[in-house]
Amino acid sequence: MVYIKNWIEQLGQSIIDSITGLGDFTQYMFITAFWAIKPPFRWKLLWDQMYFIGNKSLFIVSLTAGFTGMVFALQIYLGFTFMNIDSLIGPLVLISLAKELAPVFTGLVVAGRCGAAMAAQIGTMKVTEQVDALEVMGINSYQYLSVPRILAAMLSMPLLTGIFLFVGYLGSWLIGVKVLGIDAVIYTMKVGDFMKLSMIAEGLIKGFVFGYLIGVIGTYHGFKVSGGAEGVGRGTNMAVVWGMIIVLIVDFFLTNFLAKIL
């Protein structure tokens, strides 16, 4: 009986915690949006952060893209080998990459590499009073630390998604043409028939939205950090886990939504 009561109490507490947490997070989204449109605009910091994101994830995004494209081409070829669909492999890979694989995989990579780094950097600044030092100097720490990171993620993600798409297609082309021996002309000729600009737009819009979410979640967990180095580790972990979960969940709803408007 006591056991059940405790269990219910714990459940209740964790529900209350999630709701207050969500309220906190929503408030943070509004605060950062407010400071994003308020001058001064810190172009240099924005540029530094975009450089940082590119530097941290370009290689691993390309690597993931190349192998994803190659594996995908191979799977389709093997799976449909009983039908003669050589000319469809190229368009199929390209469409899947453009609409789904490129934005989602890029999002997962960037959440893991950059969302984590955002939480770690800001969290460290928090526990070593660097955030207080900014505030004492009269500088808003959300404007100085969060805004450039969030905007940089929003701008970088579509770029990285585009790169993923390009490298992924290149990988599939290599497998299709060089390994499986499909004629190069056949591999590419149907692309124009199936591929629409809106599919690329879908991927880039997703990238943009994921970038926002990764940035806002990463910086939020940085500011939430308390209690020394251990707290920084916890915050970093939370940023990665939530960043990835949100990318996957939002992708589902966004796919639905974009299918209606594009």
Add this chain to the structure above:
Amino acid sequence: MDYAIEFKNVDKKYGEQTILHDLNFGIHKGKITTILGFSGAGKSTLMKIIMGLTPVTEGDVLVLDTKINDLHDMSLREFRKNFGMVFQYAALFDFLTSFENVAFPLREFTKLKEPEIKKKVLDLLAATGIQVEAAYKLPSELSGGMRKRVGLARALALEPQIMLYDEPTSGLDPITTHVVYDLIVDTAKRNEERQFTSVIISHDIHATLKYSDYILFLEKGKVVEHSNVETFKKSVNPTIRRFLEL
């Protein structure tokens, strides 16, 4: 007497818990005052109130004759330029060199040109005893004492009227402790003619007696003694007597 900071009937509560009770005192302009007390006495809260980082529950706080509890976000940010603050562990920006840390407030808040900034930063670093070689190092490459010097140089950059030091020597060895205090006194002396006020938070009784002009003793959120060092030494308050005998 001229006060830099004045508390009038100030209460501070966190939720139901009263942290500071009915504080009434003035901190003398142009002097070094130490706020002394055990852990949890409310020293850091007092400091945050002075800087307008947390609101008071009741009463008025006057800083340089401005009632800061009436100021709103933007004017409060502007007003904070009257303060310099040296943090317990210096709180240097870890992504910037010593030079850039000191240049930071100048770049943010003045229209100085690059050569002027360079001259000013190197002067500030020299005044706090940092050699040129160390100026281009990151904080992670400096010792604790050096970081504190750079932190002091950064806090001095905008020539504040009031300097706040939060536990400037906790965690430092006895020799560095005296070096840091010498620096505090030296800074106060060099800026004496413009009525530069220093407020130190500490629980180091010996250094406090040696280096400050006034002592404000805080116990459980109440001021139990506020006097110059000579009077303080003769206090009959039992807690202070215990502190003095440490």
